[in-house]
Amino acid sequence: MTSAPSPCAALGILVQCRPGFEADASAELTAAARAARFTGETDTQPNSGFVIFELTAPEAHDVIRRRLDLARLIFSRQAFQVLAVLDDLPDRDRLTPLREAIAATGERFSALLPETPDTNDGKEQSGFLRRFGPLLEDALAKDGLLRPDSPHLPRLHVFFEGPKRAWLGVSLASEGSAWPMGIPRLRMPKEAPSRSTLKLAEAFLTLLTVDEQKSTLRPGLTAVDLGAAPGGWSWQLASRGIRVTAIDNGPLAPSAIATGLIEHLRADGFTWKPKKAVDWLVCDMVEQPSRIAPLIADWFATGRCRRSIFNLKLPMKRRHDEVERCRALIDARLSAAGIKYILRIKHLYHDREEVTCYLTRR
Ligand SMILES: C[S@@+](CC[C@H](N)C(=O)[O-])C[C@H]1O[C@@H](n2cnc3c(N)ncnc32)[C@H](O)[C@@H]1O
Known part of the structure; x- marks a missing residue:
């Protein structure tokens, strides 16, 4: 050139x-x-x-x-x-x-x-x-x-x-x-329980349009956080007035509990189910992507959540192939359920060996 x-x-x-x-x-x-x-x-x-x-x-x-x-x-x-x-x-x-x-x-x-x-x-x-x-x-x-x-x-x-x-x-x-x-210039909030709170903050700014941020991140909405401890993602949701059920066998940081909006349940994120549908499902469990993708798709197919942000951990060599495999798993489950959806995936600045996904009904 x-x-x-x-x-x-x-x-x-x-x-x-x-x-x-x-x-x-x-x-x-x-x-x-x-x-x-x-x-x-x-x-x-x-x-x-x-x-x-x-x-x-x-x-x-x-x-x-x-x-x-x-x-x-x-x-x-x-x-x-x-x-x-x-x-x-x-x-x-x-x-x-x-x-x-x-x-x-x-x-x-x-x-x-x-x-x-x-x-x-x-x-x-x-x-x-x-x-x-x-x-x-x-x-x-x-x-x-x-x-x-x-x-x-x-x-x-x-x-x-x-x-x-x-x-x-x-x-x-x-x-x-x-x-x-x-590279986003995001300030680390003093009270947040972990630096990974910035990952969710970046995901909101990167994967959602401004209109989507306004309509889906507001007080009064509900969320489930699978693999929540020590509570950085739950805290990020609570800081926007969203009420969170935090699922993890590990402990949450006192600053997460202090928000008054987070309920901690010691349970397995693969089997626990909410009694009522929630607005948001977020998931940061360290697990095989081929287990996470079907889990999230199942929450959508059975109407347990309206939108989701989740991580796919990618320690393997051919990461691009693995992401495409997960995309296909999600597509197969949601297409079979007749659900039209939007899926956006990004390797965020705050992501290391993982990518972050946003899934919502169309
Ligand atoms: C990367 S950490 C989550 C960090 C969290 N997003 C934050 O911002 O503080 C992963 C968490 O997933 C939890 N985890 C892994 N497998 C799980 C399972 N089957 N059910 C519930 N939690 C699980 C671990 O206990 C760990 O606390």
């Missing part, structure tokens, strides 16, 4: 992922690109924190967008269409060549996302990025290329693979994360 041959043509797709998950991100991206009838090759370096599908022939972005839904990619924290790559950036002045290359794309942008891979090498560039981002933003605003008041325009990604190499690309806000590199 050298530079963009004409405005609006993309050279490939770059997906940012958790370092160590390149093989899964690559398998998924390649399958999605081939299903959308694009030809090209995927370039994958282990532990690099990103993968690239290089198109054999450049393609207009709206064509790519129409055929390939980047928002659906599970192992992608952030994804964009590549317009150009700049090599040998001079240490003293990276602004001038970048500014010129951005102008040469012929595009206008709604926002700038300065990014690096989420690796140790990438983190070394974070100080530079903090200084450089505002400088580039000012320069682009002066050039008339940055229009924050036009949210329909694509966002500009400037992804520094290293100090000398930057990838330029575009995505729509609806296709990717609102946060640069897909």
Whole structure:
């Protein structure tokens, strides 16, 4: 790849992922690109924190967008269409060549996302990025290329693979994360019993639309939390006024009990059933994905919950294949029950060897 041959043509797709998950991100991206009838090759370096599908022939972005839904990619924290790559950036002045290359794309942008891979090498560039981002933003605003008041325009990604190499690309806000590199800046609440409370907070922000968050996370609703101890997820629900039945043989932290909205029952999450249907089922039990997926599907098929957020723990090598197997298990159970549903799955920033799923009736 050298530079963009004409405005609006993309050279490939770059997906940012958790370092160590390149093989899964690559398998998924390649399958999605081939299903959308694009030809090209995927370039994958282990532990690099990103993968690239290089198109054999450049393609207009709206064509790519129409055929390939980047928002659906599970192992992608952030994804964009590549317009150009700049090599040998001079240490003293990276602004001038970048500014010129951005102008040469012929595009206008709604926002700038300065990014690096989420690796140790990438983190070394974070100080530079903090200084450089505002400088580039000012320069682009002066050039008339940055229009924050036009949210329909694509966002500009400037992804520094290293100090000398930057990838330029575009995505729509609806296709990717609102946060640069897909890393949410969430404050750890002092009273929360465990850091995994942030996982559920990120899941709400990432997997639900703003309207869904408003209508489904409000006081007066009910939830069941399977595998609740020490109570980070239950606490996250209770902090929104939702009444929770927390199922776990282990103890809950006093700060969870102190919410007054959480009832703790020592029981087995695979056999316990509520007397009345609940609004939310959440589940973070450490178990085989092939046991969790049918359990959640069963709660839906028998009308015990309206929506669910659950984790699939993936310690195995071929994680992408395992997720697809679970998707098929859920589909088989719900289709047999005549239930139309929406299933969104994401490898969240706060997820390690697992993915987080949101399931709701359509
Ligand atoms: C990762 S921890 C959950 C952390 C919790 N989400 C939080 O935010 O604090 C997994 C929990 O699942 C529970 N667990 C595993 N198998 C279970 C089962 N069959 N029934 C109920 N709980 C189970 C474990 O006792 C453990 O507390």
